[in-house]
Amino acid sequence: TAIQARNLKLQLAPCYGATETAGMVSALTPGDFLSGINNCGRALSDVELKINPSSNAIEVRSKRLSSGWINGAKLQQFTNNNGWWCSGDAGQLTITGLEITGRLDWAINSGGATVFPEQVEAALCHSKGVAALLLVGLPDPEWGEKLVALVRIKPGADQQLVIKELCIEANKLPPAERPKKWFLSPQLETNREGKWERKRWLEWAKKKDCEIY
Template identity: 30%
Template sequence: MHDLRVLDPDTSEFMKALRAALDGSGPAVLPVAAGQSAVDMAPDHPLEPDTALIVRTSGSTGTPKGVLLSAAALRASAEATHERLGGSGTWLLAMPAHHIAGVQVLVRSIVAGTEPVRMPRTAFRPKVFTESASDALGSLGPVYTALVPTQLARIVEDGGDALAALRAFDAVLVGGAAVSAATLLRALDAGVRVRTTYGMSETAGGCVYDGLPLAGVGVRIADGVIELSGPMLANGYRLDPTATAESFVDGWFRTSDTGEFRDGVLRVFGRVDDMINTGGVKVAAAAVENVLTAQGNVAEACVVGVPDAEWGQRVVAALVLTGAVDEDELRSAVRAELGAPAAPKEFRAMDALPLIGPGKPDRRALVEMFCSQGGNG
């Protein structure tokens, strides 16, 4: 089947088309959000063989690519997830389904033979989550959901009914971006059954849970960079044989993330591109973010490097705050944990971080913001 259907994933027609793509009775599908163009995915061009779904990458490092996923890869991912969680169940879709994390909630539901509960596609609010969770939690058997770190942080911060509802889920997958250690600890202490996930569109979603690979998944570190293998691996990129050949080699996908194994558990440090070279010292943005979000009144943090005539790059941080902070104390905390070069030279408080993809901070937008605003903190 080589046809391609472009559909809004929020419609009932999409679920029917996805089911047909998975069982081979219908064409492949490309989920496109309302108002989003499909031109860059060349929907009229002949489709690569063995494709059931095309999902866009977030485009965090450049032009978004179309990831080619087979029905077998999607099913393998769903089945491995259910195996790790202890069985299939009912899923609450709490994020957009044109990204892999959202569409996999629908795939898992199809594989499980259950009907997913969908949150209204409005701005995420704990109250709306509570109402939708109530519908899901009325189902028989296990009940699961998947969130991005920002959603988890808002529910934990809000507390009350939303947190009580989240606590009732048998598992809450959190991925799409790194979750801060502080938010994760608060959620676990509150009794939420959080499972942190690591993966991407090229692996049909999360394939490493709580640092441990799902069944059939291979993980290795090559020159500090994480590489992944397994039956849920994509077939490559839409109409981009060069990028496919560079990233998919001998059954392995080379990610853009650095990491290491510690006591048998995978630790992800962050993207290679997120390393900041300041004065000849390499600083991991994710490490600085973890220190900042562990401080009082810092709900979210995104650390980037901006051009600097003296240092090459200057470490700066955008923060979402829940109260007043002392910038010197924040710098001192980072300095004590990671050394002086990692301490941000400048802070900017924001109501919300700009996002690209499912919960991923738009680092390029933040670099442009700091550059345009200037200042030295």
């Protein structure tokens, strides 16, 4: 974690980038990282960044952007007429740099509030008894979408105690960010690339009749 890296004085430079940008387009300096700043730093010298006011999507303009993708026999451009590429990530620009708030395609509208599961996961995954934790949104007549948590408990840990600790931490969050149900999932894990297959686990959450605490 970032806290462990800082305790070890590791000179890390968190950055933001995508395949379409041919690598990073912003980076935090190691000094700023060690000082406690948690973001992706400022845009590189040949990059412009902005936030779409309607969707909060991160937009990038740079000569390093990909020329496009092949659509049949045509080259389909990624950028608009002004040279801006709109990413699938939401964020905000602060005095210290670019903050990533989450993926737009997995954002959840819960009770009229936009919730990014990644942020809630980061807030809840610190329990010592949690081996893995993933949040997805399920349809709900009252909330529109309700946030539910899939949890894999570490071997030997007290399941009820771990869920109780998670609920205590969740109650510190805004109402829309509090999971409405907790599903125990012994098989919960990322794929070989270390990424969550959220669609797969969303379908699992819809079908699986887990014990709820």
